[in-house]
Amino acid sequence: MPLGKKIAFLGTGNMAEALVKGLLRAGTASREEILCSEPRAERRAEIQARYGVETSGDNRALAERADIVVISVKPQIIEHLLVEIAPAIDHRKLVISIAAGIPILAIARKLGAGVRIVRVMPNTPALVGAGATALARGAHATDADLEQARALFQSVGTTEVVEEPLLDAVTGLSGSGPAFVFLAIEALADGGVKVGLARPVAMALAAQTVLGSAKLVLETGEHPGRLKDQVTSPGGTAIAGVHALEVGGLRAALIAAVEAATRRSRELGEKAAK
Numbered sequence: 001m002p003l004g005k006k007i008a009f010l011g012t013g014n015m016a017e018a019l020v021k022g023l024l025r026a027g028t029a030s031r032e033e034i035l036c037s038e039p040r041a042e043r044r045a046e047i048q049a050r051y052g053v054e055t056s057g058d059n060r061a062l063a064e065r066a067d068i069v070v071i072s073v074k075p076q077i078i079e080h081l082l083v084e085i086a087p088a089i090d091h092r093k094l095v096i097s098i099a100a101g102i103p104i105l106a107i108a109r110k111l112g113a114g115v116r117i118v119r120v121m122p123n124t125p126a127l128v129g130a131g132a133t134a135l136a137r138g139a140h141a142t143d144a145d146l147e148q149a150r151a152l153f154q155s156v157g158t159t160e161v162v163e164e165p166l167l168d169a170v171t172g173l174s175g176s177g178p179a180f181v182f183l184a185i186e187a188l189a190d191g192g193v194k195v196g197l198a199r200p201v202a203m204a205l206a207a208q209t210v211l212g213s214a215k216l217v218l219e220t221g222e223h224p225g226r227l228k229d230q231v232t233s234p235g236g237t238a239i240a241g242v243h244a245l246e247v248g249g250l251r252a253a254l255i256a257a258v259e260a261a262t263r264r265s266r267e268l269g270e271k272a273a274k
């Protein structure tokens with residue numbers, strides 16, 4: 001459903017592009033309603049050519065014209081950006097930050113009292129309408145603001161509302177998780193190649209196996225352990241592979257990956273709070 005709002009993305013890198021493409025694909029915003037700021041001229045040209053949206057190198061000018069301002073620069077440069085756009089932001093605009101680790105308070109401190117902020121952690125599968133996003137509301141954001149932000153991200157995947165302190169954990173799991181899963185898909189395909197499959201066949205089978213297994217979990221609501229039991233016949237092939245994964249420490253490695261990414265998100269936040 002169209003939101004009917006002008007949305008400015010400040011910083012048009014990987015994540016902003018995933019959202020722009022996803023929003024256009026879903027019809028949540030039209031080309032005329034999306035504004036993208038980006039300092040690199042070649043990147044502006046690329047975004048303009050791909051999506052037909054307006055691009056500019058002027059963060060403040062785009063923020064002034066938008067109803068919803070999405071802060072999508074790297075956490076390391078957010079402070080500079082906030083100082084730059086502060087004069088263009090007042091309580092009439094909704095500010096959505098997708099920056100990993102950066103607390104709402106640190107943003108509010110730079111943008112001014114009373115600013116309506118929703119902090120969000122999306123992920124790149126939003127590009128194909130299969131994102132997983134969690135949102136947390138700032139003190140001055142209204143229920144309607146949260147709903148509007150939620151509608152925006154719901155149009156490119158699923159959404160969960162959490163308390164702000166849990167967003168670091170979300171960043172560790174679903175924000176960073178696609179990287180872990182891509183590694184797994186690549187490795188599964190490597191396994192296929194090792195046992196004789198052509199690379200394109202191995203890649204297609206590996207990716208579809210991950211997609212299908214995730215769908216089975218979501219659509220049946222079954223515990224993944226039970227679904228795993230359905231694949232492992234006594235003395236069969238799957239249990240031989242599962243044993244190899246347990247010896248290799250797959251579970252511990254995945255738990256440690258989520259924990260390490262969560263820790264890093266907290267570190268980024270602590271730096272911003274100083």
Ligand SMILES: NC(=O)C1=CN([C@@H]2O[C@H](COP(=O)(O)OP(=O)(O)OC[C@H]3O[C@@H](n4cnc5c(N)ncnc54)[C@H](O)[C@@H]3O)[C@@H](O)[C@H]2O)C=CC1
Nearest residue numbers: 010011012013014015016072073074075098099100122123
């Ligand atoms: N990539 C991902 O999977 C996810 C990223 N995020 C968050 O999204 C934000 C952006 O991440 P990515 O898109 O991966 O990074 P990126 O590096 O691809 O994009 C950042 C963009 O900001 C531009 N930029 C640099 N200085 C700027 C300035 N002063 N004003 C405006 N734009 C400027 C860069 O040229 C670049 O195109 C980060 O805060 C990250 O934590 C959140 C969820 C997932």
Ligand SMILES: O=C(O)[C@@H]1CCC=N1
Nearest residue numbers: 099100171175176177
């Ligand atoms: O690596 C990062 O900082 C971003 C945040 C979540 C996923 N990628």
